[in-house]
Amino acid sequence: MTTIEPLRWVKSSYSDNGGTCVEWAPAYASATGVVPVRDSKSPAGPALMVSADAFAGLVALARSTQL
Template identity: 50%
Template sequence: MSHITFERSRARWERSSYSGGEGGQCVEFARDFAASGIVPVRDSKDPEGPAIVTSPGSWTSFVSAVRSGGLADL
C-alpha cells in the first residue's frame, strides 16, 4: 500500500450532511484536492488524527451508496 500525503493546513473540511446533528458519527471530507486525484476523509471528533484518502470516483460511489440506502445494514 502506498502512502499518500496532502497539506492538511490547506484543507477546507466539510461535515457530511448525513452525520448526525448530535455530534456523534461525524465524517468530514475535503474537496480541495480532488483535482489532484484524492479526497481526504476524517472523523470530526479527532481533527488532528488520521485521515483516510480515497479517489474522487470512490468517494462519489460511497456517497451515492449512502444516499440510496445501500449501506443501511452496515
C-alpha cells in the first residue's frame, strides 16, 4: 500500500454541496502521472489511483453528463 499523505487534496468543482464530494491530489499527480482520488467524507479511507489518461476521461464524462 502506498502512503500518499500528507498531500494537499482538492475538492472537485463537480461535487455537489450535499456531502457527495470527490477529492484529488494534483501535486502527486504532477509528480507521478498517477492521480489519487478519494471520498472527502472518508479522508482516512482508501484512495483510488488512476492514470492521468483515465482521470482525464472521468473529468470529460463529468463535464458532458447532464443531470
